[in-house]
Amino acid sequence: MSDAPSTPAKKVNRLGLDLASYRGSKTTLCAGCGHNAITERIIDAFYEMGIDAKKVLKLSGIGCSSKSPAYFLNQAHGFNSVHGRMPSVATGAMLANASMMAIGVSGDGDTGAIGAGQFMHLMRRNLPIIYIVEDNGCYGLTKGQFSPTADQGSKAKNGVVNELPPLDLCALAIELGASFVARSFSGDKKQLLSILKAAIAHKGTCLIDVISPCVTFNDHEGSTKSYAYVKDHDEVLGEVTFVPYFEDINVEYEAGSTTNVKMHDGSHLYLRKIAEDYNPSDKMAAIHLLHDTARRGEFATGVFYIEPDKEDFTTSLNMVDTPLAFLTTEQVRPPKAVLDQLMDGLK
Amino acid sequence: MSVVNDFTIQVATVNGSGSQTANLVLLRSIFQMGVPVSGKNLFPSNIAGLPTWFTIRANHRGYIARKKEIDLLVAMNPETAKEDVLSLEPGRTVVYDEPLKLNALRDDLKFYPVPFDKIVAEVCPDAKLRRLVKNMIYDGVLARLLSIDLAEMEKALGKQLGKKPKAMELNGNALKAGFKYASENFEATDAYKIERLNKTAGQILVEGNAAAAMGCMFGGATVVAWYPITPSSSLPESLIGYLRKYRMDKQTGKATFAVVQAEDEIAAIGMVLGAGWAGARAMTSTSGPGISLMSEFAGLSYYAEIPGVIFNVQRVGPSTGLPTRTAQGDILFAALNSHGDTRHPLLLPGSVEECFSMAIDSFDLSERLQTLVYVMSDLDLGMNTWMSPTFTYPDKPIDRGKVLDEAKVRELGASWGRYKDVDGDAVPWRSLPDTKAPSFFTRGSGHNAMAVYSERPDDYQNNLDRLARKFVTAKSMVPAPVVNLRNGAKIGIVAYGSSSFATEESRDQLREQHGIETSYLRLRAYPFTADLDDFIRRHERVYVVEQNRDAQMLGLMKMDLDASLITKLSSVLHYNGLPIDARSITDGILAKEGK
Structure with missing residues (x-):
């Protein structure tokens, strides 16, 4: 052990890194944008979990949300790709190097509209990725058009009323095969941080729909994605407490009131029960809950569904342990005898 | 007067009638007799029921391109028989299904009527299987008429069906029955003749897509993302077969590759770019309609300088068109694919041998240039059977291009920029995730030489000019004409x-x-x-x-x-x-x- 420092110790995580090492470039989003709060929680979560940022891939599509990977984890490689196509890029990247941890940031338009197809197939594959939808119900970067998660009857800044029903990305993700599905609110620091930390511990698709008000185009009266409306209608499912495998468990809860989910890496996720019989590994219960809250004009937040041991896509492909990206000529080029054999078969 | 080793046979059948085995046996038996051959399948966009023609050209000089004129017609399909017969030049030969009475159509052709149904009933007791073995009878008839050694046909049949004893027996009997019928009912052999030559020794018969698939395997492809489309599908499908057989790690039994059938071509190319960005040798295979869908990503690859290989097995346009007809119709589109100023290198395989060698080269080229490379095959090359010299094992190790390793990181130090031309060839040094090299943020064109976000006009233009210089560098790397x-x-x-x-x-x-x-x-x-x-x-x-x-x-x-x-x-x-x-x-x- 080194000598005790003479100045007060800088606060560091289990890797000995301080919070600043997890920051990114300065944000270029609007002041007060919910996305910036999410960025802060991502930084906190990776710091608190003690993740080596060099083992993280940051991916995004196009839109305000998709700019944000530039604002966290500067040590990680990032890829701001094509509108709605982050899922395919992330899939390819994780095949090239399955030892990495992927975090994809998308928006409600990027995921629910142009990217709906790729979103569905990523969920279906259960690709190991933290897939965050920064959900503000509108297209911010093109000045406020409705997105597919805009609520029926919600009013745009120019007075136009949205006539179509919204997509519920969480309900879809559960149905499609994601193994960790949660919703949170950019303004709920504690819940969002716990959910993000649990997502880091999970191997499989983590779909986190984070309601993140657009202060410039969707924060007015009549909008169902404004700060005021969201605060009033957030139906918190119950406290979410995450204890990583490397920390002592020090959680007190009444028997029967909380579900203790043992995660694949040995971490624990404690979910305070909203109803006595609510089981977060029951798909139908989760979908029911989402429909019921939506019908009441509320939206539920919390972890709705988790399947800790479901096989993820990269595992199912049975790849060699060395990342495909680093295989040598000898490993990827069969010997001449194989070519000779193939040629003989064609003579 | 006889015509030896220089004629074209066309077999007209119905799609889905199992004629492929008979046609390949015929092709291969001529090949085994040392006579150069090629086979072309003209088929409809249909699984069963529509007319299909298989053309075999035998040529002692080794010409293997299509020949326009048909010399010998095997007319099995009532729907096209009349038109097929009327389009022949005078003096040609027709083998036909007897009830079609084609001999009434013209008197300037040589006709050989064969009662296929009657013969097949004798050799195939199971009525359900007759449709499938009937075609083998015309092989027997042709063996007799064209003096093809019946033993060679049996050998070729063994190559096709050797692992299926029952099918082998049934087809073998049909073959013999056809030969016997022709011997007993036709006075002499035909004017067209196959005589033994020695011009196929050391040669193989293979389709371009299978050849390209082998090239991909030996080229070290590690990530394959694809979406089914004619005439490309048989490339990734062959590749999957080869990879599963030859690219499993000996110790662990695990795969040194990942193959994904994507949800569409956009996802396929997205996976290729994601994989290429993270350091894999990634590829996809498609045809024109797929290239259309890939256009946006193709442009991103050009600007973000991400390697990847696209096989374009070309067909005629558009997507709702004739998917089973060939063309070289995507040349301009592929070379300039995407919006903005873009140029992509194209490799142009001119044979199945080059489908193999260029598949290998394409990965090196793509990584050395850090850009997408298109291998422009087509339906004719990809799906038809071609005679070729055996393929040559690559003599150079895989070239991953300019990827930063620890030594290079030390050498370049802080002067490294992802898009900085340090060597004067306009090809920058690439940094891969999960290495000791510095990380960077990948964007399309909104960056300067150091990969920092920039909307400055000079940064954009400087980058475009460097990319143009990189395309000049490409001239020294692509195969010369x-x-x-x-x-x-x-x-x-x-x-x-x-x-x-x-x-x-x-x-x-x-x-x-x-x-x-x-x-x-x-x-x-x-x-x-x-x-x-x-x-x-x-x-x-x-x-x-x-x-x-x-x-x-x-x-x-x-x-x-x-x-x-x-x-x-x-x-x-x-x-x-x-x-x-x-x-x-x-x-x-x-x-x-x-x-």
């Missing part, structure tokens, strides 16, 4: 891809039948190299042969060449959906020569 100069030739011919074999045959026709000597340049890649300029300069007139309406390769040349060279160029075009043939090229050149 194959040039054959003839003394005194005033005419030059330029061709590429699947037009090559027909073009070479056409040159013989021009010389032998019309006294016209020609030189030849076979393009193997875009960007063009100085060889093309030299070639055009040496000749008075240069004909560019291609299989599209709009002279697309000529269009690319016009973008690059000096005006004095462009005026020498004119086109010979073939675009009816069928593979190009020598006679069409010869006639096209003669017409332009005023002869």
Whole structure:
């Protein structure tokens, strides 16, 4: 052990890194944008979990949300790709190097509209990725058009009323095969941080729909994605407490009131029960809950569904342990005898 | 008068009737007798019921391109029989299903009626299987008529069905029954004859897609993302077979590859770019409609400088069109694919052998240039059966291009920039995730040389100019054209891809039948190299042969060449959906020569 420092110790995580090492470039989003709060929680979560940022891939599509990977984890490689196509890029990247941890940031338009197809197939594959939808119900970067998660009857800044029903990305993700599905609110620091930390511990698709008000185009009266409306209608499912495998468990809860989910890496996720019989590994219960809250004009937040041991896509492909990206000529080029054999078969 | 080892057989059947085995046995038995052959399947976009034609050309000189004229017709399909017979030149031969009574149509052809249903009933007790073995009877008949050694046919049948004893027996009996029927009912053998030669020793028979798949395996492809589309699907499907057999790690039994059937072509190319960005050798295979969908990502690859390989097994356009007809119709589209200023290198395999070797080269080229590379095959090359010399094992190790390793990181230090040209060849150094090299943020064009976000006009333009210089560097890396100069030739011919074999045959026709000597340049890649300029300069007139309406390769040349060279160029075009043939090229050149 080194000598005790003479100045007060800088606060560091289990890797000995301080919070600043997890920051990114300065944000270029609007002041007060919910996305910036999410960025802060991502930084906190990776710091608190003690993740080596060099083992993280940051991916995004196009839109305000998709700019944000530039604002966290500067040590990680990032890829701001094509509108709605982050899922395919992330899939390819994780095949090239399955030892990495992927975090994809998308928006409600990027995921629910142009990217709906790729979103569905990523969920279906259960690709190991933290897939965050920064959900503000509108297209911010093109000045406020409705997105597919805009609520029926919600009013745009120019007075136009949205006539179509919204997509519920969480309900879809559960149905499609994601193994960790949660919703949170950019303004709920504690819940969002716990959910993000649990997502880091999970191997499989983590779909986190984070309601993140657009202060410039969707924060007015009549909008169902404004700060005021969201605060009033957030139906918190119950406290979410995450204890990583490397920390002592020090959680007190009444028997029967909380579900203790043992995660694949040995971490624990404690979910305070909203109803006595609510089981977060029951798909139908989760979908029911989402429909019921939506019908009441509320939206539920919390972890709705988790399947800790479901096989993820990269595992199912049975790849060699060395990342495909680093295989040598000898490993990827069969010997001449194989070519000779193939040629003989064609003579 | 007999015609030996130089004729074309066309078998007209119904799609889904199991004629493929009979046709390949016929093809292979001629091949085994040492006579050069090629096989072309003209099939509809249909699983069963529509007419299909299989054409086999035997040629002692080794011509393996399509020949227009049919010499021997096997008419099994009532729907097309009449038209097929009426389109034959006089003096040709027809083997036909007896009840069709085709002999009543013309009196200037040689007819051989065969009661297929009657014969098959005798050799195949199970009525349900008769449809499948019936075709083998015409092989038996042809063995007799064309003097093909029946033992060679049986050997070829063993190659096709050796692992299925019951099918082998049934088909073997049908083969013998056809031979017996022909021996007993037809007085002599036909004018067309196969005689043993020794011109196929050391040669193989293979489709271009299978050859390309082998190339991908030996080229070290690690991530394959694809979406089914004719005529490309058999490439990734063959590749999956090879990978599962030959690319499993010996110790662990685990895969040194990942294959994903994507949800569409956009996802396929997205996966390729994601994988290429993270350091894999990634590829996809598609056809024109898929290329259309990939366009946006193709542009991103160009600007973000991410490697990847796209096999484009070309077919005619558009997507709701004729998916089973061939063309070289995506040349311009692929070369310039995407919005903004973009240029992509194209490799142009002119044989199945090059489908193999260029598949290997494409990965090295793509990683060395850090850009997408298109391998422009087509339906004719990809799906038809071609005779070829055996393939050569690659003699150089895999070249991953400029990827930062620890030594290079130390050398470059803080001066490294992802898009900085430190070597003067406009190719920057690449940093991969999960290495000791610095990380960076990948964006399209909104960056400066250090990969920092920038919207400055000079940063954008400097980057575009460097990318243009990189394309000049590409000229030194792509395969040079194959040039054959003839003394005194005033005419030059330029061709590429699947037009090559027909073009070479056409040159013989021009010389032998019309006294016209020609030189030849076979393009193997875009960007063009100085060889093309030299070639055009040496000749008075240069004909560019291609299989599209709009002279697309000529269009690319016009973008690059000096005006004095462009005026020498004119086109010979073939675009009816069928593979190009020598006679069409010869006639096209003669017409332009005023002869």
